[in-house]
Amino acid sequence: MTKFSWRKAALVASVVPMLALSACSSTGGKAPDAAGGAAGGQVVSTPKLKIALITHAAPGDTFWDIVRKGAEEASAKDNVELLYTSDPEGGRQAQLIEQAIDQKVDGIAVTLAKPDALKDALKKATDAGIPVVSLNAGESVSAQLGAFTHFGSNEKLAGTAVGDKLRSEGLSHPICVIQEQGHVGLEARCAGVKEKLPATEILYVAGTDMTQVSSTVTAKLQATADADSIVGLGAPFTLTILKAVNAAGSKAKVASFDMNAELAQKIADGEILFTVDQQPWLQGYGAIDAIWQNKRGGFEIGGGQPVLTGPSIVDKAAAADALKFAKEGIR
Amino acid sequence: MNAKEIDQQTLLQNEKDPLTHTPVHLLSLEGVGKHYGNIIALSDVTMAVDNGRVTCVLGDNGAGKSTLIKIIAGLHQHDAGVLNIMGEERKFTSPRDALDAGIATVYQDLAVVPLMPIWRNFFLGSELTSGFGPFKSLDVEKMKAITLKELAEMGIDLRDVEQPIGQLSGGERQCVAIARAVYFGAKVLILDEPTAALGVKQSGVVLRYILQARDRGLGVIFITHNPHHAFPVGDRFLLLKRGKSIGYYDKKDITLDELTAQMAGGAELAELAHELEQLGGHSDVVKEVQAEVAGVADVADAVQAGAPRHA
Amino acid sequence: MTQTISKTPPSKTPAPVTDERVAKRNPLQKLLGRPEVGALVGAIVLFVFFASVSQTFIQPNAFATVLYGSSTIGIMAVGVSLLMIGGEFDLSTGVAVISSALTASMFSWYFATNVWIGVILALMVSLAIGFINGWILMKTKLPSFIVTLASFLMLTGLNLGLTRLIGGSVSSPSISAMDGFGSARAVFASSVTIGGVDVKITVFIWFALVAVASWVLLRTKVGNWIFAVGGDANAARAVGVPVKATKIGLFMAVGFCGWILGMHNLFAFDTVQSGEGIGNEFLYIIAAVIGGCLLTGGYGSAVGGAIGAFIFGMANKGIVYAQWNPDWFKFFLGLMLLLATIVNLIVKRRAELK
Numbered sequence: 001m002t003k004f005s006w007r008k009a010a011l012v013a014s015v016v017p018m019l020a021l022s023a024c025s026s027t028g029g030k031a032p033d034a035a036g037g038a039a040g041g042q043v044v045s046t047p048k049l050k051i052a053l054i055t056h057a058a059p060g061d062t063f064w065d066i067v068r069k070g071a072e073e074a075s076a077k078d079n080v081e082l083l084y085t086s087d088p089e090g091g092r093q094a095q096l097i098e099q100a101i102d103q104k105v106d107g108i109a110v111t112l113a114k115p116d117a118l119k120d121a122l123k124k125a126t127d128a129g130i131p132v133v134s135l136n137a138g139e140s141v142s143a144q145l146g147a148f149t150h151f152g153s154n155e156k157l158a159g160t161a162v163g164d165k166l167r168s169e170g171l172s173h174p175i176c177v178i179q180e181q182g183h184v185g186l187e188a189r190c191a192g193v194k195e196k197l198p199a200t201e202i203l204y205v206a207g208t209d210m211t212q213v214s215s216t217v218t219a220k221l222q223a224t225a226d227a228d229s230i231v232g233l234g235a236p237f238t239l240t241i242l243k244a245v246n247a248a249g250s251k252a253k254v255a256s257f258d259m260n261a262e263l264a265q266k267i268a269d270g271e272i273l274f275t276v277d278q279q280p281w282l283q284g285y286g287a288i289d290a291i292w293q294n295k296r297g298g299f300e301i302g303g304g305q306p307v308l309t310g311p312s313i314v315d316k317a318a319a320a321d322a323l324k325f326a327k328e329g330i331r
Numbered sequence: 332m333n334a335k336e337i338d339q340q341t342l343l344q345n346e347k348d349p350l351t352h353t354p355v356h357l358l359s360l361e362g363v364g365k366h367y368g369n370i371i372a373l374s375d376v377t378m379a380v381d382n383g384r385v386t387c388v389l390g391d392n393g394a395g396k397s398t399l400i401k402i403i404a405g406l407h408q409h410d411a412g413v414l415n416i417m418g419e420e421r422k423f424t425s426p427r428d429a430l431d432a433g434i435a436t437v438y439q440d441l442a443v444v445p446l447m448p449i450w451r452n453f454f455l456g457s458e459l460t461s462g463f464g465p466f467k468s469l470d471v472e473k474m475k476a477i478t479l480k481e482l483a484e485m486g487i488d489l490r491d492v493e494q495p496i497g498q499l500s501g502g503e504r505q506c507v508a509i510a511r512a513v514y515f516g517a518k519v520l521i522l523d524e525p526t527a528a529l530g531v532k533q534s535g536v537v538l539r540y541i542l543q544a545r546d547r548g549l550g551v552i553f554i555t556h557n558p559h560h561a562f563p564v565g566d567r568f569l570l571l572k573r574g575k576s577i578g579y580y581d582k583k584d585i586t587l588d589e590l591t592a593q594m595a596g597g598a599e600l601a602e603l604a605h606e607l608e609q610l611g612g613h614s615d616v617v618k619e620v621q622a623e624v625a626g627v628a629d630v631a632d633a634v635q636a637g638a639p640r641h642a
Numbered sequence: 643m644t645q646t647i648s649k650t651p652p653s654k655t656p657a658p659v660t661d662e663r664v665a666k667r668n669p670l671q672k673l674l675g676r677p678e679v680g681a682l683v684g685a686i687v688l689f690v691f692f693a694s695v696s697q698t699f700i701q702p703n704a705f706a707t708v709l710y711g712s713s714t715i716g717i718m719a720v721g722v723s724l725l726m727i728g729g730e731f732d733l734s735t736g737v738a739v740i741s742s743a744l745t746a747s748m749f750s751w752y753f754a755t756n757v758w759i760g761v762i763l764a765l766m767v768s769l770a771i772g773f774i775n776g777w778i779l780m781k782t783k784l785p786s787f788i789v790t791l792a793s794f795l796m797l798t799g800l801n802l803g804l805t806r807l808i809g810g811s812v813s814s815p816s817i818s819a820m821d822g823f824g825s826a827r828a829v830f831a832s833s834v835t836i837g838g839v840d841v842k843i844t845v846f847i848w849f850a851l852v853a854v855a856s857w858v859l860l861r862t863k864v865g866n867w868i869f870a871v872g873g874d875a876n877a878a879r880a881v882g883v884p885v886k887a888t889k890i891g892l893f894m895a896v897g898f899c900g901w902i903l904g905m906h907n908l909f910a911f912d913t914v915q916s917g918e919g920i921g922n923e924f925l926y927i928i929a930a931v932i933g934g935c936l937l938t939g940g941y942g943s944a945v946g947g948a949i950g951a952f953i954f955g956m957a958n959k960g961i962v963y964a965q966w967n968p969d970w971f972k973f974f975l976g977l978m979l980l981l982a983t984i985v986n987l988i989v990k991r992r993a994e995l996k
Contacts, residue, residue: 208736211710212958248703
């Protein structure tokens with residue numbers, strides 16, 4: 001059968017780059033000299049702090065890139081050494097917290113997606129006198145677990161905001177597409193939409209496979225012809241949903257949660273109605289900055305209440321601004 | 332009752348085979364030996380294989396039978412003596428080498444794939460195709476027809492060559508493997524313990540196929556530890572023990588009893604009987620063994636007296 | 643030496659050996675002996691079932707959607723079925739699809755080349771992944787479970803790590819504005835209108851792959867070798883079948899299927915999320931097993947894998963058409979798998995005993 005020839009391989013290896021050079025794309029592609037525009041600003045003169053940011057992010061999720069960028073920018077300004085780690089599994093996230101305690105960090109910023117699993121580890125941290133801030137998930141348990149403040153957007157609130165906005169657009173029968181079965185935050189979003197628009201239908205898709213997202217959405221649109229709108233719960237999923245809607249020739253309007261550059265572009269182009277942004281950059285930035293503030297003067301922001309970073313509705317009018325920043329990777 | 336060994340000098344120096352009177356042997360070994368490290372697995376073995384003759388290699392476990400066939404089949408190389416194919420000295424470096432020289436081996440595990448149909452097994456590795464270039468496809472009808480015909484010639488009548496070979500009995504599977512070797516132009520057929528795992532009836536079937544192969548002009552090497560299987564089909568008998576040849580006989584010079592006696596070794600049986608007695612074995616069994624010992628000893632003595640063992 | 647022959651009377655009775663237990667099998671039994679029969683029965687039952695509970699399900703549009711959903715599993719199931727018949731399986735397929743898509747996308751984006759350059763490079767990378775999987779397997783003689791589990795993990799890491807390193811993000815940048823995108827999209831992600839129904843091109847690619855794989859499997863030398871290396875690799879080696887080359891070739895065939903699906907992913911959605919694809923390898927294996935491929939190798943068919951994928955597609959989309967609670971989908975899928983394998987087992991035993 002196939003016999004592997006090193007000579008052929010070498011030939012291919014040398015020819016491909018040549019082809020590459022001769023067949024340059026005139027459009028698209030990487031900009032020849034992308035501006036390395038990391039936000040500058042003056043660095044504070046406080047002593048160097050070490051802060052751990054521990055999230056429940058699964059690898060490969062755009063959302064957490066933005067959170068991390070916010071945290072990194074705050075760290076650069078506040079003279080902080082940022083230790084970023086993540087694990088989607090509660091038990092292992094707890095171990096990461098304990099590791100941070102062992103590393104003698106000056107503060108811990110943590111997402112509380114699975115509060116019960118993290119309870120003991122966080123108790124150790126507060127016992128050791130390490131200030132804890134929670135972000136993104138877990139606003140209701142934040143204070144209870146010893147965090148002095150919480151940065152996040154209420155998922156249910158974001159959902160109701162979407163519901164209200166859809167109703168103001170004259171839509172009443174949305175399909176809410178959940179890309180991960182059994183995810184509390186995503187369920188809360190759709191519950192929020194449903195609270196305002198009781199005709200809302202929920203569709204579950206396998207987020208790990210875009211072709212299945214696309215075909216399942218097509219199937220749902222065929223099954224429920226009277227649906228007038230469809231809501232994606234994450235930017236990449238909404239973009240896939242938009243394609244499926246167009247391909248199926250459906251009249252359903254598309255709305256979204258969260259943000260990325262392409263989504264902002266589609267909103268600016270009028271293909272997608274709007275998105276609800278929970279402004280993840282603020283969550284990362286706020287959490288790190290709050291710990292610095294705490295170290296600086298014992299401040300505790302929020303007054304015992306969670307600091308809300310959203311929901312902020314980005315529609316066609318606001319899309320141009322959002323697009324600019326989304327391209328920078330901070331929205 | 333005197334068994335006369337084939338004279339080494341006649342066998343090796345006279346270019347003519349005393350049995351067939353053909354000028355040269357199809358395959359012959361002269362003083363072949365093999366050692367693995369400091370363990371001598373085989374030493375000074377001499378034998379010959381001819382067209383239309385069955386050479387039986389007899390011996391107990393560990394006698395060196397498998398080493399011998401591995402040398403002939405090209406899996407191992409001998410490090411003493413000479414291996415001649417058609418009068419030409421050879422040393423095989425791979426099984427492919429041996430196959431190309433016309434030596435086919437049917438191993439104990441048969442080299443058949445149980446779940447595949449009979450005809451696919453028959454042609455496995457040497458499929459017939461028709462068509463050109465990338466569109467070469469199997470010539471299924473032709474292969475089925477050939478399989479059916481070849482098996483019929485060997486005396487197996489299978490109506491359906493589509494059935495998985497695993498459904499055949501052990502004897503029939505042996506037959507397919509033998510027929511395959513015959514069809515693909517083997518001149519020498521090595522059968523490695525083909526009857527070892529079979530019942531009495533199935534063994535009989537396989538022995539019949541051995542004769543079929545012989546009658547089609549092949550030189551057959553039949554490896555077994557059962558003199559009752561070897562004697563009816565064999566033309567020559569090579570007896571191995573602890574890696575050494577303990578006798579090489581023409582059929583006309585030896586009887587089944589003598590063969591059995593040579594194989595069993597009277598002294599060992601006597602020892603067994605003694606042990607059984609000490610262990611308080613059932614008296615009937617012990618008696619039976621003792622009777623056998625007596626019988627074997629008689630024959631063995633006769634053999635010893637007639638022809639001193641060839642070391 | 644005629645006397646020798648005459649001395650052995652039992653051997654010369656020319657009784658043809660016909661075992662009275664081997665009765666001639668009728669055509670129905672022959673059909674029941676096919677590996678995919680269990681899956682076929684399952685597919686028919688499932689189809690009738692969904693057709694009766696949902697009006698939409700049998701409409702041409704909906705059926706095209708079901709076929710599309712099946713094809714994205716089915717394309718991989720073709721390669722995975724062949725590999726499974728060849729006695730191995732591959733856990734790295736799900737992420738290898740994404741690796742291929744990322745390679746094409748990141749390469750052409752980073753060097754700003756025509757996307758076809760990236761597509762060709764992705765093909766080579768996919769084949770190389772298959773080659774390396776097979777080669778390591780043959781060299782080390784470790785079980786394919788371990789080897790491909792390792793490559794699954796490594797590819798997952800590479801997908802995430804390299805994407806961030808090159809593109810600075812966890813998803814590949816959109817390449818929809820680049821040269822060659824249109825033509826590549828036409829090849830890998832377009833639709834064909836048949837009688838007013840848009841059918842995705844992957845459906846046709848899927849059918850074509852199944853046809854080619856069936857032909858190879860049943861009507862070529864290589865197909866014979868695939869069955870042989872899966873059924874008994876030692877026996878195959880003993881009769882001169884190139885076992886190593888066959889197995890490595892099978893892994894490369896899986897790589898090829900992964901490339902096609904990867905390209906579809908890329909050109910259908912413009913961007914690729916680097917964390918995608920994890921877990922899909924099991925769907926492909928499930929499709930192959932439901933389709934009657936023996937996990938231990940040596941038995942199965944490409945058509946079976948296709949029917950397995952179709953069952954998955956029907957169940958997955960049928961639940962949506964029937965407006966059911968999808969919480970039960972995974973349970974249902976597991977039950978399907980179990981039933982299909984049991985049916986296969988029973989049917990196979992029956993057919994073999996008769």
